[in-house]
Structure formats: structure tokens, C-alpha cells
């Protein structure tokens with residue numbers, strides 16, 4: 180049995196004390212090398228789950244373990260450092276810091292994590308070489324784009340830059356929050372191909388959430404959040420494309 | 422992570438918002454420049470004031486208030502209530518501790534400028550600023566009975582050059598209808614600018630003051646009696662009374678003893694003052710004005726800093742996503758705090774630099790105007806330690822002011838989590 184990368188046990192979480200529970204997850208696990216698809220309607224708590232796994236939010240009950248480390252046991256500052264060391268994040272859109280160039284955006288985690296920096300240098304020789312290789316793998320042109328400001332990129336290009344940033348320094352866990360929902364169908368497939376390739380290359384585990392079940396077949400396993408979440412979520416209403 | 426990468430983020434983030442940041446920086450720089458400028462002018466004014474007369478150890482006049490004596494003898498403001506008799510003057514001059522004396526006789530004016538009767542020693546003993554001597558920009562001290570030396574403002578205002586004629590009015594009326602027109606003076610010398618009341622004074626010899634009044638009695642010409650200049654020149658004049666005396670002592674210590682003994686002068690009630698002390702007293706009278714300036718400075722800088730804090734706070738809402746991204750790549754709340762504080766600090770440092778540049782620009786333009794209009798000569802020097810301290814304090818205040826948006830940024834980022842929905 181491969182080692183566990185993410186493990187939730189009896190986790191309860193609400194955003195505000197006066198709010199009802201958003202998440203009540205008795206058990207959830209992601210193991211090394213897995214590409215897991217978590218789906219659920221809008222508002223079902225997918226992003227909330229990722230906040231917990233990334234250690235940005237803390238459960239009021241239960242335990243979140245990442246790479247066998249209980250996040251609750253880490254002081255806040257260490258939790259932030261742990262995140263930058265071991266987790267790469269990709270969001271739905273607006274992933275990039277507007278005032279940094281493409282390469283500066285990709286290398287952002289290396290500013291906060293010596294481990295990611297060292298691993299990137301060990302892998303590719305230098306940080307720039309690492310950024311350059313990732314851009315190449317994601318079919319972006321380093322020479323043409325590297326020093327550009329991110330606002331000049333298309334949305335698809337921005338998402339690939341965000342993926343490169345999540346992947347730099349080979350973190351053990353990649354978390355993706357609907358990274359493809361702002362992309363056209365064919366760009367979506369290309370993006371997923373590239374993402375899967377890179378994840379396979381580094382051996383990272385992938386936790387991918389989306390409401391779009393058409394993507395599901397491409398993953399090694401899939402989980403419905405509504406199935407594992409006991410909290411009564413407000414009725415989802417008509418499915419909205421974000 | 423070290424501070425430097427946060428600083429580089431801060432600088433890039435500021436550059437990204439050039440327009441708002443630029444305007445904020447300009448406003449902050451202007452307020453910093455005003456504070457520096459006010460401080461500088463205040464310092465220079467105080468220095469120039471405290472050194473209005475730095476050569477004399479004592480000023481002696483008829484007994485009145487020390488400020489009053491200072492005002493009429495040095496600043497030529499107001500009038501002496503009484504005179505000193507020539508005899509008393511001679512007794513004082515003969516005292517053992519006295520190194521030199523310069524008698525002064527006031528009362529006449531020339532087209533709005535006071536006329537001072539004195540001896541040629543005045544030009545030698547009078548010191549101003551950092552013990553600077555009077556200098557002649559043209560001509561020389563008076564020689565003939567009807568020679569006059571004019572201060573630089575007088576020369577400039579009335580267009581006088583060496584050799585021009587001067588008619589002294591009796592009393593202080595600007596349009597003195599009673600003039601000493603029968604005895605015109607000739608400008609023998611023009612003094613260089615000093616930034617002191619000397620600039621606004623017409624100097625003649627003590628004898629000349631007596632001479633022009635030889636045919637006058639109680640403020641009017643004696644009817645039918647007019648003695649011409651040439652005839653007067655042949656007469657011998659000894660003043661009966663003078664207005665004040667500048668005294669130089671052989672030792673600083675001697676000045677105190679001499680002051681005490683003059684204040685107890687038996688023949689007539691006299692007052693001796695130490696000019697430095699009296700100038701300080703006079704300056705302190707204006708202390709409230711000085712305090713008001715300081716208070717204004719504080720408000721000016723507070724307004725500038727408030728503008729910066731407002732800009733940073735207003736920007737936070739647009740930057741929620743950026744802060745969430747930084748959180749997601751591992752920035753701790755203290756990094757976000759440092760980012761905002763570094764932005765405020767960078768802005769303050771940049772504003773301080775711009776303020777210095779603006780200040781020198783303004784002084785280069787204002788220097789001749791201040792000099793000409795107010796006799797206040799601002800020396801343009803490299804920033805003094807005081808300037809740098811004030812700047813440093815403003816930079817610290819600016820960085821501290823940045824703690825408010827910095828704290829807000831942390832709280833906001835913690836509440837937002839990874840995803841900012843808008």
C-alpha cells in the first residue's frame with residue numbers, strides 16, 4: 180500500500196462560528212502517485228476542503244494529515260512554510276501576481292521555500308533553467324514569454340504558467356481548484372495532458388476538484404464530495420458555470 | 422526567507438501602480454519638503470537673529486527695559502526715552518575694563534531709513550553672524566563732516582551710489598517736510614548686505630548729527646538763522662548727549678562686572694545689557710510663533726502620511742487576490758505584513774529623497790528673494806544633521822503608519838483563505 184499523502188479523519192469545519200458546518204468529513208484519503216478527482220456542485224465545499232488540506236483554514240474538530248504531518252500540530256508560521264515546501268496550488272483563474280514577470284511568478288514558491296529552491300536547482304541546474312524547462316514542457320516559449328508581464332498572456336497561457344509555478348521544485352502534492360473551467364474544451368484537454376505528464380514525472384499526488392464531471396474519466400479515482408461530506412449543504416440550486 | 426525579496430516585491434508592486442503611487446509620493450514629498458523648509462528657515466532666522474550684533478559685549482543706554490534698549494539701539498525700532506550725557510559716556514569709556522566704545526546717536530531719518538550718528542569705529546567693531554565684519558561693497562567710511570555711509574537695502578531702495586547726495590530729514594517722518602536741505606550729505610560708502618538692521622541704516626558721523634542741528638532749536642529751524650555747510654565745516658562739535666553706546670570689554674568676565682557698575686551709575690540712571698542675552702529674551706518672546714510653526718509642521722506631515730495610508734488601505738481591496746496568491750505559495754502573515762510595511766517604508770524613503778531635491782530646488786529659487794525681501798540669507802549647504810534627523814523621523818513615522826494597512830492585509834488574508842471571490 181503506497182504511503183498516504185492526505186488524510187482527513189472526522190473533520191468538521193465552519194467558516195464562521197454562527198454559520199452551519201460547511202464540511203463534516205468522517206474519512207478521506209489520497210495516496211502517493213494518485214490522481215484524484217473530487218466533484219461536487221457549486222457551494223458544496225470543494226474549495227473549503229482544499230483550504231483545509233493546504234492548512235490555510237483549520238478544522239474545529241478532527242485531524243488533517245499531510246505527508247504524515249498533522250497540520251494542527253504545526254504553529255501557523257510552520258504551517259505556511261510546510262505548504263510552500265510540499266504543496267503546489269493551481270486555482271480556477273487569476274493565479275498570477277500582476278506585477279511580476281512570468282518567470283518571477285513561476286519562481287515565487289522558491290522565494291518562500293528553500294526546499295523547493297534547492298530541489299529545482301538540483302533538478303535543472305538553476306532556477307531559470309527550471310522555469311524554462313517547465314515552460315517548455317507546458318508548451319510555452321521561455322524566450323518569448325519569460326520576461327513578459329502576465330497581463331499580456333491569454334487565459335490558457337496564464338493557467339499553464341500557474342501549473343508551472345505549482346510544479347517548480349517538485350512538491351509532493353499538487354492541489355488544483357477547477358483549473359480548467361475557464362478554458363475552452365480543446366485547451367482543457369491539452370492542459371490536462373501536460374499536467375498529468377508533469378505529475379507523473381515528479382511522482383506527485385494530484386488532488387483535483389471540479390464540478391465538471393466530463394473530466395472524471397481521465398483520473399485514477401474519483402470521489403463525490405456530497406458523498407463523503409455529512410454536513411447539510413444548502414440546496415445547490417441550478418448548476419452555474421463559474 | 423530574508424527581507425530583501427519582500428522588499429523587491431514591494432518595489433515592484435509600487436511600480437505597478439505608478440500613477441496613484443506617484444501622486445501619493447509627490448504629496449508626501451511636498452509635505453516633507455515643507456517641514457524641512459520650515460525647519461531650515463526657522464533655524465536660519467534664529468541664527469541670524471541671535472547674531473544680529475555679535476561684536477559688542479554690552480549695550481548701554483538710558484534706563485528703560487532691556488528689550489526696549491535692544492529694539493531701539495540695534496533694530497532701530499521705537500525710540501529712546503532718554504539720552505546718555507556725553508560726560509557719562511566719557512566716564513564709561515575710561516573705565517579700566519573697557520577695550521573700546523562706539524557711541525550711537527539716533528533720531529533722524531532719511532526717506533524712511535533711520536540715520537545713525539556714530540564714529541568710524543562702528544564699521545570696525547560691529548560684527549554679525551559668525552563674527553563677520555562689515556564690508557564695503559563700494560567706497561569707504563565717512564571722512565568729511567558731511568559724508569554718509571549707507572546700508573545695502575538703503576542703497577538698493579534709493580538707488581544710491583558712491584558720490585550721490587543725501588538730504589537728511591529731521592525726526593522720523595517719511596515725508597519729512599522739515600529737512601536739513603541746507604546741509605546735504607554725500608555718500609562716501611555703501612555697505613555689503615548683512616541681513617541685519619545695518620542694511621537699513623544711513624550712517625553719518627556723530628559730529629554731523631550735531632552739525633545739522635546747530636541752527637535748530639527744539640525740533641525746528643531757528644528763524645532767520647541759517648548757517649551754511651561750509652561755515653559749519655569750520656566749527657568744532659562735541660555732542661552733548663548720545664542715544665546708546667556699544668562697549669567692548671577686555672575680557673568676557675569683565676563684562677558682568679562692568680554691567681553691574683553701569684547699572685548703578687551714580688550720575689544718571691543707565692542700563693547696560695548683554696546683547697546675546699537680550700536677543701535670546703526677545704526671541705523667546707516669539708516662542709509661541711516658533712511653537713505654532715512646529716505644530717503646523719506636525720499637521721503637514723500628518724496630512725501627507727494620512728494620504729499614503731489611505732492609498733495603501735484603498736489598494737488592499739483590489740489586492741486581495743494578490744495577497745491570497747502569496748499566501749498560497751507559502752507567504753506567512755508576517756511576510757504580508759512586511760510587504761505592506763516595506764511599501765510604506767519605500768514610499769517614505771523615496772518621498773524623503775524627493776523632498777530633499779525639491780527643497781534644494783525651492784531654495785535655489787527662493788534664496789535671492791528671501792535675501793532681498795527679508796534680509797534672511799539661507800546658506801545652501803549639504804543637509805545638516807538636524808535635517809537628516811527630521812527626515813529620518815519622518816521615514817520612521819511613514820513606516821510606522823504603514824503598520825495599519827499591513828495589519829489589515831494580514832487580517833484580510835487570513836479571513837479570505839485561498840480563493841478570493843469577487
Ligand SMILES: Nc1ncnc2c1ncn2[C@@H]1O[C@H](COP(=O)(O)OP(=O)(O)OP(=O)(O)O)[C@@H](O)[C@H]1O
Pocket residue numbers: 194195201219220221222223224225226227228390421836837838
Ligand atoms: N472565505 C470564506 N469565508 C466565509 N465563507 C466562505 C468562505 N469561502 C467559502 N465560504 C462558504 O463556504 C461554503 C462552501 O464554499 P466553497 O467555496 O468551498 O464551495 P465550492 O464547492 O468551492 O463552490 P464553487 O464550485 O462555486 O467554487 C459556501 O457556502 C461559501 O459561502
Ligand SMILES: [Mg+2]
Pocket residue numbers: 225226227356840
Ligand atoms: Mg470553489
